Amino acid sequence: MRAFRLAYDGREWYGFQRQPDVPTVESRLFDALETLSVLPAEASKPLGYAAAGRTDRGVSALAQTVALECPEWLTPRALNSELPPTIRAWASADVETSFHATHDAVRREYTYYLYAPSIEAERLDARTPVDDDRARGALELLCGSHDFSNLTPDTTGTRRGLSGRLTRHGAFLEVGFAAGGFARELVRRLISVIQRVATGQQSLEWVERLLGPTTVEPRPPPASPEPLVLSNVVYPGVDFDGDPDAADSAKRTFGQQAVDALVTERVSRSILNGVDH
Numbered sequence: 001m002r003a004f005r006l007a008y009d010g011r012e013w014y015g016f017q018r019q020p021d022v023p024t025v026e027s028r029l030f031d032a033l034e035t036l037s038v039l040p041a042e043a044s045k046p047l048g049y050a051a052a053g054r055t056d057r058g059v060s061a062l063a064q065t066v067a068l069e070c071p072e073w074l075t076p077r078a079l080n081s082e083l084p085p086t087i088r089a090w091a092s093a094d095v096e097t098s099f100h101a102t103h104d105a106v107r108r109e110y111t112y113y114l115y116a117p118s119i120e121a122e123r124l125d126a127r128t129p130v131d132d133d134r135a136r137g138a139l140e141l142l143c144g145s146h147d148f149s150n151l152t153p154d155t156t157g158t159r160r161g162l163s164g165r166l167t168r169h170g171a172f173l174e175v176g177f178a179a180g181g182f183a184r185e186l187v188r189r190l191i192s193v194i195q196r197v198a199t200g201q202q203s204l205e206w207v208e209r210l211l212g213p214t215t216v217e218p219r220p221p222p223a224s225p226e227p228l229v230l231s232n233v234v235y236p237g238v239d240f241d242g243d244p245d246a247a248d249s250a251k252r253t254f255g256q257q258a259v260d261a262l263v264t265e266r267v268s269r270s271i272l273n274g275v276d277h
Helices: 025-035 076-080 132-142 186-198 204-210 244-274
Strands: 002-008 060-068 087-094 107-115 144-147 159-169 172-179 228-234
Touching: 002 025, 002 076, 025 060, 025 087, 076 087, 076 244, 087 244, 107 186, 132 159, 132 172, 132 186, 132 204, 159 186, 172 186, 186 204, 186 228
Parallel strands: 060 228
Antiparallel strands: 002 060, 002 087, 107 172, 107 228, 144 159, 159 172
16 A cells, blocks of 8 residues: 655646546546556546545645555656646655555644735735734634534534644735544635634624534635645654655646746736726
8 A cells, every 4th residue: 555645736626526527636646547557447446545635626735645555666756647737746655554544644734825914014905904913813712622513514523623823924824724634614614714803894702602502694604715725634653755756846837836826916916006007
């Protein structure tokens, strides 16, 4: 058995999990394994296969983890030879045959890059500036062990132990959450809560009600998926070895995407500035 770390830009995929008739990360992974003759054409999935989680449409990943039985020659570099450029394997680890990428994960970490200009910062649009202290106050209330039934469409598995962090980087708040597992849409709804409190739309008492036993309506909607990244998945005793060639391939791909995004930002800013004249 071997486990692989996958990085991908989720914006062009309909989520991670394979679905009929739409492109997903998992479907492209299975296509690559079939082309490499690792997945038999008649098989529905590789032997021993499991994944760390099912990221939603638009959500990206640095450390999505999949494990499967495969030949020794299947390295991240070999896997990348048949994967599309925006899905890159970059590290791997040999694991026991009993390893399960879903059930053996003890910690999952997500990072959300929230565009949230402070009162002092330049704002590119008309959104309300955020108060960092209010944002931290909301985060502190959300962390700990709670029943998050008001913040997920799930009806079971809603009690979670959550830790979090918040750091400002210019006009962005980088918000990190970690837990053994996450209910559906929980991270994005947590972000929505923080944003509403930070802009003064809601109070800290509202957060306390959301965490209480009574159903709160309307529930906060999930924030946009595109700024969310599955940034780490932790397995006790499993050490992933980076593949230098595969890592270089990932850096080239996402480096070019970063440049393209900067160019797009500069063009949009020039139009924004020009219409003021």
